[in-house]
Amino acid sequence: METRIRLLGHPVHGMLVVLPLGLFPAAVLFDALYLATGIAEFAAVAYWNISIGIVGGLLAAPFGAIDWSAIPSATRAKRIGRWHGGGNLLILGLFTVSWLMRQPNHAYAPNAVPFLLGLTGGGLALVTGWLGGELVYRLRMAVDDEASLNASNSIGRG
DSSP states (O other): OOOSOEETTEEHHHHHTHHHHHHHHHHHHHHHHHHHHOOHHHHHHHHHHHHHHHHHHHHHHHHHHHHHHTSOTTSHHHHHHHHHHHHHHHHHHHHHHHHHHTTTTTOOOOOHHHHHHHHHHHHHHHHHHHHHHIIIIISOTTSOTTOOTTOOOTTTOO
């Protein structure tokens, strides 16, 4: 089943998920470095990674929901997609709360609670990322139905 929304022949959702998928775990790493060293720049990098990751997640979510809506009901793909999307919304919520908890003191530095929220979100991202991989690589969701080893260019295809 092909994706519903493409840009130059490629799924938009797949292009956008790389932002939060990379930035959120990096934020957890920089928070851990800050907590271990006390170097404020690590906390600032974590804060901005979370900020941009939230924006990326908010941009990716509608495209994923549109693709999910096209999956036939009562299929394994529909169930996995529900868990994948719901889990990613939870991750987005955890990182948003972590981000908001850093606001009152206008410092980027987290205490234990924002760090643990991010760590939990990062752990859940491993699960939802695997579910997304299951959808694409095992169930062939959002993959070009006509693709093969000698498939034509995705831009020039009619």
